Amino acid sequence: MTEITGGVRGVDTRRGPNNRETKMPEDKSDEANVHAEEHQGLPPPEQLDLPEVEALQAKVEALEGAVESLKKEMTRIQIRQMLLKAIVGWKEGEEVPLPEDVLTGIREYAKELGIVV
Known part of the structure; x- marks a missing residue:
């Protein structure tokens, strides 16, 4: 179990199961988002016209x-790679077993190709 201990201001210091302190960096995701918007050269959303917003939304959707x-x-x-490894092994x-999710993926892919499995 992790205990929160004292530490350096701005750094979340925790004591992990091995009783050693680990330092977690402060969450700066909001600050990063602000900087990302500034670097994209886009004006604030309230300054954009509706057609500009719609055009940007279309680009995002694309x-x-x-x-x-x-x-x-x-x-x-990835499915093809696993199959090739299995075929080479066979x-x-x-005996090379395939995970169930791979078998499911193979079945779905076969359906797309029109192959009945």
Whole structure:
């Protein structure tokens, strides 16, 4: 169990299970967000016109769609890698079990390809 102990101001010092102090940095996420907005060169939201806001929102949605597409492609690549490792193992006479989530992914991918599993 972790105990909160005294320490340096601005640093959350905790004593972990091995009774050693670990220092946790202060959360500065709000400050980082402010700096990120400044560096993007965007005016504050209240100074933007509605068409500008809508255009930016459309760009955000397009980027979110691209991210989701990349995540799906990464999953497919990971499944292919596991299958290749299993196939190589099977050819060499090894028993290579596949995790259930991989088997589920294979079934879903097969459905997308029109293959009945």
